[in-house]
Structure formats: C-alpha cells, structure tokens
Amino acid sequence: MLSKKNLQLNDNGDLHHLLAIEGLPKRIIERILDTAESFVGINEREVKVVPLLRGKSIFNIFFENSTRTRTTFEIAAKRLSADVVSLDVARSSTNKGETILDTIANLTAMHADMFVVRHSESGAPYLIAQHAAPHVHVVNAGDGRHEHPTQGLLDMFTIRKYKKDFTRLTVAIVGDILHSRVARSQIHALTTLGVPEVRVIGPRTLLPADIERLGVRVFTSLEEGLKGVDVVTMLRLQNERMNGALLPSASEYFSRYGLTPQKLALAKPDAIVLHPGPMNRGVEIDSAVADGKQSVILPQVTYGIAVRMAVMAILAGSAR
C-alpha cells in the first residue's frame, strides 16, 4: 500500500485527495483554512454561488447513512456550481453484490471528477483513491473509526475564528474517543497547528489504550480535565455503545461526563464549546450549555460549508 502522505499529495506537494489529517503538512491545513475564509463571504451574499467548478461532476457516495454530512457536501458543491449527485449506496447496488471498486469504475465511466466517500470501514477512501483515475479526486467524508478530515478542519476553522492563535491554547476532547473518527482528525489537526496541550477526557472503556502516543494528556475525570481549558469539544455518544458492556447507562454517563453549566465553569470563563452533531441532549451535553453563550455549535455548521467549498476548490485545481 502506498503511504497515506504520498497518496494525498501530488508531485508538486499540492493536495490531490483529502483522506486524513494525519500526515498533512501544516501549510496545507492553513491554506484550506485561509481559502475557507474567502468562501465565508460568498455564503453571506444574496447570490451564494461562484462559477469555479462549472462543468465538474461530484458524486457523494455514502456507503453509510449520514443525512447531515451529505447535505453539507451537496450545498458546498452546488455553491461552487458543480453538478452534484448523491448516491445512497447503503441501500442500492452494494446490496446486490457489487464491489466498491466496481461501483467507482461505473461512476468514473460517467465522467466523475470527484468522489466524496463515507464508509463504515476504516480505509475505504484510500482503496478508492488508489484505484481512481489520475484526474479524479477523493474526499473522505468519514471512514469507520479512522478519520473525518473535513469535520476536523471545520472545527479548526471555528476555533481559529474565536481564539485566533493555536499556540497558546489548551483544548479538551470529551467522550467516546475510542470509536470517534472526529476525535482522531481533531487530535492530528490540533497538534499539527501547534496547540501545546490537547486533552482527552472519557471513561477508560472509551479511551484507546495507546492514545498518549498521539501526544495528548489523558483524564478520566471530567472535572479534572476541564480545569483551565480554552476549548471544549464534546463528542456524540452513539446509542449503540450503550448496548454493549462499555457503559452502564445514559443517565450515569451524563452524571459523570455530561457537560453541564457547573462543569463548564471549571474551564476558562471565555472557553468555547464545540460539538460535531448530531447532539444527544441530556446524554453528553446539557441543553443549557448547548444553547448557551459559550456554544459555537451552530457557527460550526455554517463554517462547515465554507471549509468544504475550500477543500473541493483546492482539490479540483490540482493535477496529477
């Protein structure tokens, strides 16, 4: 298998596929954030569309359902004037036995220029990128437990908007780190951008054994971990985790790891709260926090469009 780094970058060192934050140089992350800044203005205009990707065909291929992520990618593509088709592959041809690569080959024969891929298996977007025609770009929209790079990037964009300088921040990521592709993308992005202290907070059963290897500090107490932080990013607790032996109950999880106003008060007074959505109110986050002054959860959604526009525009401009 080719190295991840080589697969994402072309010979000039430009971004050709976006598969993971891990291995992305800082200059590429910063370029995406800077470009997204210019797209924020487009999204505030009356005419929210630019002709940049006119004539390009973008296929959203979601082997795993996610209405929200798919919709934000669709909006981003449309605002760039691309033709966008969303396939809910989760209930179509793969169920009839077609392999991923056959699905991709068929769509490439329809002159696709870009694939936005969501898959429940880690690494599926790599497989597609390895076999894609040279002119085709692949964006990972979330693969298994591995990464969700555009979510990580929009979180960085949001943090930069409110906190400006990454190099003086303490950031806490709270919840189910073990199963979270968002957490993994965030950790790689934060450390690459120079955040001196990244903390992960969660019950032992939901923390990967070797997580310190990524350069983070581990806390099993929410109260301890929140002390003095500038940014708190909450992760969604997937209901299906409740069924196994990992957690006793939603209410017990909330009492120990749910973010309430009292617990948030342990962070810096101007700390901001992020959540990638969809939220489980009363499980990982209290409504008073989700709707409170320190919450930047809805700005995250707005910025997510600009960040995805930036990723698509940069990729479409890269040749191999």
Next chain:
Amino acid sequence: MTMTEQNQSLPDAEALFASLKAQMAPAIAFNAKLVGVYSGGAWLADRLASELDGEHEVGYIDVSFYRDDLSTSGLKSNVRSTQISFSVEGAHIVIVDDVLFTGRSIRAAINTLFDYGRPASIQLAVLVDRGGRELPIAADYVGAPLIVSRDLMLALSKSDDGKFALTTEAWKAR
C-alpha cells in the same frame, strides 16, 4: 527575490498614476464606486479614492473564484476575501487594476460584480495596458500603454512609504 528585478527601462509608476488620476478626475461620476482588483488594483483604488474629489466608496475583488483556468492553473494559494460593502444595484462603478493584459481578470471581475447586483455602469481604469488581449475588453482610462515581452509578468509593487513601482518577473510555474 531572485526572480524579481527592478527594471530600469520600466516607466515610473508614480508618473503613470498621476496621468491616470488626471484622466479620471474630470470624467468619472462624483459618487462613482472604485473597485480594486487584488492586489495592485486595490492599492490604486485606495489612493485614487483619497486623492480624487467626490464621494468614492471603495471595494475589493479577488477574481480567483471566477477565473476560467482552474483546471490548468489551479486555485491561487492566497485567495483574498472580496469586499463589496456598498450596494452595486444602480451604482456607477470603476474597476481599477494595475495591468491590463489578456482581459480575463477583468471579465472575471465584471462577473463577480453582477453577483452583487446590477450596476448602472462599469468602466475600467488601469495603470498600464500591455496589449495581448484575448477578449473584447478595453480600458476607459489608461496610465500608459507599455510593450513587455510575453515571457514576463508585469505587476505593481508598493514600498513601505506607499510609493508605487512596476516590476517584471518570470511567470511562476504551476
């Protein structure tokens, strides 16, 4: 700086600016909006607005999202935010740029403006017209025409004290 050189044979940009301003002063509407194309045109629009009589609001355009060469040239790495804070609808607008060459940037700038509204009129002011047009576009106000080899990129630079100068350099490889 290895590629850039201050060419002795290039005209004095400050003199060209004075000539451009003198042409515009009697001709443009007293409330004409000046829209500079980043980066050279933005500097020129700022200077013109402060030195010309009248009420000239200033806007800035980055044409990167409206260019026609994404597949061949890629997206520029330092895209700036287009800023049009006035109403374009019914306005008299002068697009300001440093160098008029193929006309493609100006085509993109006009398209950008129309996504903000329907202006009453659009004119074009440039410091230098170097010929080489690939589109039917002409400037209304020109500091001076200038012949420059097609192999060279001509651009405006601004020193710390705000003085303009013209520079040439080899086109950047993709």
